Amino acid sequence: MADAEVLLSLRKIVKGFGSQKVLSEFSLDIFDGEFFTILGPSGCGKTTVLRLIAGFEQADSGQILLDDADIAAVAAEHRPVNTVFQSYALFPHMSVAENVGFGLRMAAVTKAEIKQRVAEALAVVKLSGFESRKPHQLSGGQKQRVAIARAIVMKPKVLLLDESLSALDHKLRQQMQMELKQIQRKLGITFVYVTHDQEEALSMSDRVLVMNHGQPQQIGSPREIYEAPRNMFVADFIGEINVFDGVVEAENDELSYTVNIGGVKKVAGAEFRLEVGDEVHVLLRPEDLRIEYIEDQPKDEQGFLGKVLERSYTGKTIDTLIALENGNTLRASEFFNEDDPDFDYSINQRVWVSWIDGWEHVIKAGPLE
């Protein structure tokens, strides 16, 4: 995406509803052809961003640039942007073909062309042959496909998807995630997807924006977001995380520090400069923790002692809840070891916990930026 051009740009958008400010000076650049996801808890303003782009809401101030032209004053019906609604919003009195062809009819495209383009769009979403069905004769997944076809048939510059998969059941959702990704790649349309589901965001997107309280928290590739969260909100919101609070005790090398975590000294790498005495959070994903039986505890390495509170077998992994002696509770997730099928813990078993150097991620403690 490095050489991609900015297609859509929101500049210093301010938007409030009544006395409630939803967005203040919100800015965002979206590149041409990318699958961009806005991720955040409900009420974080992500849907408002989408509705501003679609033109269903007007910003109080700020610019929305599409191909460098300000479209803030352009009415929704004239924007080269189309939406796939969370509720699908299929017209119940029209057939599938009429639904998909609706936008083209409004644009006074010839009948022959409408027919052809509707057929193409339906082929893309694998619904050829469903032309004459009515929405109520379709399953949830099929409705979803019609809603997508209805939007892509317009060849929009940007396709907006508002929590579009949230109503589908788990399996169907995973399948649609793959298909959406394929459709996006095939058509080369810029997708802006809004969701509160972090798994969905990580699996489909080229880039993800994490939002909270109308503020961007972090923007980056799914990998960056997951492995190097910029602050506690992002760390907490995306997946499970274990937090060790510590103080920087010494600088060992460039960007490598010794951190004292309640008496346990660990070497930790950071991505920015820290001073001795800084308070930091050392973050570890459950799958990055290393657990040993207490008798196998390595002599040359410092770690944490604790006991197993609860364990559960999930098929792929064994998840363990561990109470540390310093009072913290950790969540660990270990891949099932096929060489050692009896590998398991018993409740109250004492264990030793640490991690492989370099798997930790350090952020500065303190209030969220």
Add this chain to the structure above:
Amino acid sequence: MRIFKIFLVALVFIYLYAPIVVLVVNSFNQSKYGYKWTGFSWKWYEKLLANDTLLTAFSHSVTIAFLAATAAALIGTLMALAIYRYRFRLKQAASSALFVVMMSPDIVLAITFLVLFVALGIQLGFWTLLLAHITFCLPFVVITVYAQLKGFDNHLIEAAQDLGAGEWLTFRTVLLPLLLPSVMASWLLSFTLSLDDVIISSFVTGPDYDVLPIRVFSMVKVGVSPEVNVLATLLLAISVISLIIFSLLVRRKVT
């Protein structure tokens, strides 16, 4: 667009209230014909109080509206329950019949009631009036209560039964208290419809039980009758005051 909206809403309410205002103002007007304001006076109120036949018709109308609304609210709630909870033969016919009553023009209902009462040899009067009024209010009660029933979590009923409540106990201890809002709303609606009715009352009441529309009809058909203004004002006042008390009671109960 906004101006147009306000204009339209204002126009509709002026249309709906202009006649009412004319009635109320004229009830205090000295002039009999009410075309001009000639001064404030209570004399039509005094006249109404002396008019026994009109007062009787008035009290009959209110009595019927009260009884019909109460009976319709009770019976209609049970009907909604039957249609919602139970399977039985002719259930479809029952809901169709209710639909027919709701959709039928009053004049058609009026003559079906009249033909029935005459065929059965029932003397027209209080009872025929009451039965007819209950019947035409029923579908509105059923629809309102049924809508609320449909919104319920079915587990509520199952939970009550699981805890040992029979059908009647479930109804009395769980459903009825929860249905109270819609039962009360439908009572109010029934009361309103019954009080407003002219057509059905004209057909099913007899000389022994004079009601307001019949009495007023003969008074206003040819001439002008200031007592009617007074009557309308009193009806309005009583209803509005009861509505206010009613809503205050409901609010108190909720909070």
Add this chain to the structure above:
Amino acid sequence: MTKNGLANVLSFRQLVITLTLGWLMLMVIAPHALVIMTSFMTPDSEHLAVWPLTLQGYQKVLQPIYFDVFFHSLWLSAIATVVCLIIGYPFAYILAKQPPWARAVMLVLMMVPFWTNSLIRTYAIKLILGKKGVINSVLVGTGIVDQPITMLYTEFAVIVGLVYVLLPFMVLPLMASFEKLSADLTEASKDLGANALQRFVHVVLPLTAPGIIAGCLIVFLPAMGMFYVADLLGGAKNLLLGNVIKNQFLVVRDWPFGSAFSITLIVMMAAMLWLYVIANRFVQRQGGLDDENL
């Protein structure tokens, strides 16, 4: 406990079902059947309707004098219905868009006039429209016209009266269908490039069609029966079907003829209901999440 419970199920359940079926049989189905029967019987001054069965009642309906009344009242009702629709449609839309409390207040405000009895309100309209009525006093008083305008005892007066009494009944079903019309659908059509007129024609109008038909159904046929409106405001020339039916039942006492007229109304109602069912089937199923078929 269980024994008692079972007894309760039987008795309460039985009671409720019997009450429902019994009441509706006696007060709705039987009377309708009786009216249908009466419409085919022979009029009789003493016993109202007697055997043998005949089509006389229906033949009378077709007599020019009654046929004219029928058509005239059909015409008046149709105009009143259209006026109700023109006022009621945008009004219902505005109402449906209000926040719940404002809507509740407006609905109660629409209901309050009912508490004065529609006959009395119709009489009040007479006071407004009369030669010396409120409107004419204002017009003459301000010098806009020299002579009072004749409004009372005209078709105009009847229509004003019918619209006045029936407008709320038009607004309610329309409001319900506007409430059901999800904002997503209008937004979707906007998103796909439809302008205001196109949105109205292609989306709003078809999806509120059931409300329009229901409203017309609730206004049009009852309007034909409003004899008191015609009596008070229409004078001798502007009779409604209700006047004829009332006259036949309560004055002339030709019950078969009156019944035949009513059956005609019922048949018209059935036809409109059928239309309503079709329209409803057309749009009722939502293309959204709340579809039962999901």
